[in-house]
Amino acid sequence: MGLCIGWLALVIVAALFAPALAPFDYAEQSLLSRLKPPAILGGPEQYILGSDNLGRDVFSRLxxxxxxxxxxxxxxTVIGATVGTALGIVAAHFRGFVDDVIMMMVDFQASVPFLIVxxxxxxxxxxxxxxxxxLIGLFGWDGYARIARGLVLSTNGQGYAFAIRTLGVHPARVYIRHVLPNMLGVIMVQITLNFPEIILLETSLSFLGLGVQPPGTxxxxxxGEGRNYLTTAWWMGIPAGMVIFLTTLAISLVGDWLRDLLDPNLGAKGE
Structure with a gap:
């Protein structure tokens, strides 16, 4: 677990301080330096991970x-968690027709291949x-809605929630001050489990040419740019693929660890 957390910390630091860590402008081109291998394989020392087909530094772009x-x-993730949690709370609060409509939307979302949409x-x-x-933010909101709805229904059946309502407290204040804090642990676990899927969705869309567009990266x-050079300049795409693999794997393992840590039932079974 320490390795997973360490890798995620490294990714976050690299993302936050990319302008300071990058030796070159990620969009700077040099056709005289195109397809240079990494320095460790005999390429120029300034290109740590080599250069791509337009002479751009792969390390800086990474x-x-x-x-x-x-x-x-x-x-x-923030969009999906916010929308899903809010709709789940609304469904559990109003019940009846509103609950049926929202849960029908949840079932529809779960049944449709989101990548195709x-x-x-x-x-x-x-x-x-x-x-x-x-669009990516709307991916996975149904999971948050199901969790929030179930937790609110469970909380509403407990004594402290009923006692607060009998005092005349507004329902919105009850949910914000008392229900949401009790949901945060489960929502955080769902975020860690959904985050890798969102990264893979963005990766898939960009790989297919419908995500981030050049000159961005x-x-x-x-x-996607490196797939045509796998046999001649593998360093164009392999580093990005390794980062995707290691990051999604690390987040998934941390999510499983958090779930085991925060779920008392799992802890009791382990004992």
Whole structure:
């Protein structure tokens, strides 16, 4: 677990301080230096991970790609968690028709291949960074809605929630002050489990050419640009693929660890 946390800390530091750590501008081109191998394989010393087909430094692009992909994933996760949790609370509060409509939306979301929907929307409306973030943010909201609804229904059946309501406290204040704090642990675990899927979704869209567009960069875009050079210049795409693999794996393992840590039932079974 220490290795997973250490890798995630390294990724976060690289993403935050990419401008200071990058030896070159990630978009700077030099056709005289195209497809140079990494320094460890005999390439120029200034190119730690080599250069791509346009002579851009792969290491610098990798740092900025990590920054872009992590930023998109964080913003999309916040959108999905906020929308899903809010709808789950609304469904549990109003019940009846409202609950049926929201849960029908949840079932529809879970039954439709989201990648196909995202591809269709981006192909129809055109590529837009804001649209990309909002679209990715809607991925996985159904999981948060189910969790929030179940937790609110469970909380409403407990004595302290009923006692607070009998005092005339507004329902919104009850949810914000008393229900949400008790939900944060479970929501955080869901975030860690959903975060890798969002990274992979952004990677897939960028790999297919409908995500982040040049001259910008992302892990998926670097992987897509390097797929045609795997036999001649593997260093164009392999580093980005390794970062995607290690980051998603580390987040998934940390999420499993948090779930075991915060779930008292699992702890009791382990004893």
């Amino acid at each position: 740092l900025y790609a990590m920054r872009t992909s992590i930023l998109i994933a964080i913003m999309a 995202a591809l269709a929307v981006l192909a129809f409306f055109g590529n837009n960074f804001v649209l990309l973030i909002v 992302s892990l998926g875009l670097m992987l």
